[in-house]
Amino acid sequence: MSKRPSMNKKRNFFEAFAAAPKSKPKSESKSAIEYPAEKKQALKYAPGKDSPPSRERDIETPPEGSNEGVIKPPENRDNTEEEEEDSTDFKLALLSSLHPTLSPSTLLELLLTSHGSVAEASTLAASQTSSPKKPSTSVVTTQSSLSTYLSPSDSTNTLKKIPFPLPPIPKFKTLHLTTPSQVPFHAPATLHPSFLSQETANKLLSECLSEVPSFGRYEFRLFERNVSSPHTAAFYVKDEEMAKKHRGGYMYNGSYLDDIRTFTPTMVDIIPHIERQVNDEISARIKEVYPNSEKLKYMLPEGKWHVTSAFMNCYDGAKQSVGWHSDQLTYLGPRTVIASVSLGVEREFRLRRVAPVVLKPYDEPFEPDDDNEQEDEKEWKWETEGQLSVHLPHNSLLIMHAECQESWKHSVHPANNIQPHPIAGGKRINITFRCYRESLLPEKIPKCKCGVGCVLKTVQRVKDKMGWYFWGCQVGNQWKENEDDTKDEKKEGGCGYLQWAHFDEDGDPIWE
Numbered sequence: 001m002s003k004r005p006s007m008n009k010k011r012n013f014f015e016a017f018a019a020a021p022k023s024k025p026k027s028e029s030k031s032a033i034e035y036p037a038e039k040k041q042a043l044k045y046a047p048g049k050d051s052p053p054s055r056e057r058d059i060e061t062p063p064e065g066s067n068e069g070v071i072k073p074p075e076n077r078d079n080t081e082e083e084e085e086d087s088t089d090f091k092l093a094l095l096s097s098l099h100p101t102l103s104p105s106t107l108l109e110l111l112l113t114s115h116g117s118v119a120e121a122s123t124l125a126a127s128q129t130s131s132p133k134k135p136s137t138s139v140v141t142t143q144s145s146l147s148t149y150l151s152p153s154d155s156t157n158t159l160k161k162i163p164f165p166l167p168p169i170p171k172f173k174t175l176h177l178t179t180p181s182q183v184p185f186h187a188p189a190t191l192h193p194s195f196l197s198q199e200t201a202n203k204l205l206s207e208c209l210s211e212v213p214s215f216g217r218y219e220f221r222l223f224e225r226n227v228s229s230p231h232t233a234a235f236y237v238k239d240e241e242m243a244k245k246h247r248g249g250y251m252y253n254g255s256y257l258d259d260i261r262t263f264t265p266t267m268v269d270i271i272p273h274i275e276r277q278v279n280d281e282i283s284a285r286i287k288e289v290y291p292n293s294e295k296l297k298y299m300l301p302e303g304k305w306h307v308t309s310a311f312m313n314c315y316d317g318a319k320q321s322v323g324w325h326s327d328q329l330t331y332l333g334p335r336t337v338i339a340s341v342s343l344g345v346e347r348e349f350r351l352r353r354v355a356p357v358v359l360k361p362y363d364e365p366f367e368p369d370d371d372n373e374q375e376d377e378k379e380w381k382w383e384t385e386g387q388l389s390v391h392l393p394h395n396s397l398l399i400m401h402a403e404c405q406e407s408w409k410h411s412v413h414p415a416n417n418i419q420p421h422p423i424a425g426g427k428r429i430n431i432t433f434r435c436y437r438e439s440l441l442p443e444k445i446p447k448c449k450c451g452v453g454c455v456l457k458t459v460q461r462v463k464d465k466m467g468w469y470f471w472g473c474q475v476g477n478q479w480k481e482n483e484d485d486t487k488d489e490k491k492e493g494g495c496g497y498l499q500w501a502h503f504d505e506d507g508d509p510i511w512e
């Protein structure tokens, strides 16, 4: 077992960590996926105004230049970029002449999977066509389960094996994943369209829409400052008893939520279905994706994921959005899985990786008496990556898997225009179903010197402590706007409390 870090140098470490300068993208590297670059997007993104912090999130600005060189699916390409378009078309034509039995969409997916390398795509195509036993590579458009992405009986099928870790996304690019089957090959997520019957989905949507008028714009009193998010939301739990526990107990970004509601009837009805689907996906992922077919350290034991609570979000119109964030782990614990149901207007969900997936944190113990402490605390420069875009249609379930919150951030992108939905008009409803841990009830969580419950976070910037979990002060979690209003920054201050967080194999806390 690895040696536990001692706390007697925590301030030093925390100061070094907090002071670590933000790494900025320097120059655009050549993309491995040679898709046509779209003209710079006109969307004005002003996170200082439009994406303030909200209740369970750390929100930040999109990376500089992140809208440049957007990778679009062929039908959305900007035809002013003909040359590059030709290069993709040329590659597809070449592949098509080499593999005439494969459809253009299959070849496109092969090219994507191979990061634009014709040679690699061709090898994959050959491996698909040479053996009569091998399944078709055609894109599965109505994917419902991870196991159907994979072909366990055919271990030579390299195309269908979801890579772990996932391949890098070229810097400054937005890779549009146009079919659900592409999602797990690039994102720590799976997408399940037509997840409920049409009738149930519409009923749920109508029920949610009737809740929306009483929703609050998410606003938090965070010590001396109020912040709000450009969409509305409410928090739901199973029953009134649980709602009572939540009021004045659970804290999000420095404030208590008082609007705690109980699940609507259709939410209650669909919970068993969600739990089954999520647990099945987790099992398939353990078997087919994670190293040695073992659950990742700290994940709940197989079959144990269950719904305790949910946030319901409403995005009314194209401009309502939520900025880059990862969901706060405080009550969910490490390696949490979140089930996100989308209803009404289709909107764009974006993901971007901000840190590596650390399989074994604490393996290199922090030596408190080590004179070379400074050496230990080298800042880690994550090679800035591009982002992924996934369109979330009405009646779809997106599962954010266990490695998502610690290593990735997500956002709901503002749109230029939207396709109105027959029931919801311009609104999109999203419900994120969550599994809070009994072992992380508010009364069990350490309090910082400010007297309020801590937040659970991971180290993402310090090389030798990458992936370590810590309890920190809520004030360090607060954000302030910059003078020019273009960028949010973490506010320094608070009591600077830091305590390393330790968990057993199943992610329940071990208190010192």
Ligand SMILES: O=C(O)CCC(=O)C(=O)O
Pocket: 057, 311, 313, 322, 327, 340, 349, 410, 411, 412, 430, 432
């Ligand atoms: O609306 C969505 O799809 C995402 C919502 C979200 O990220 C959240 O509730 O934390």
Ligand SMILES: [Fe+2]
Pocket: 057, 325, 326, 327, 410
């Ligand atoms: Fe989120």
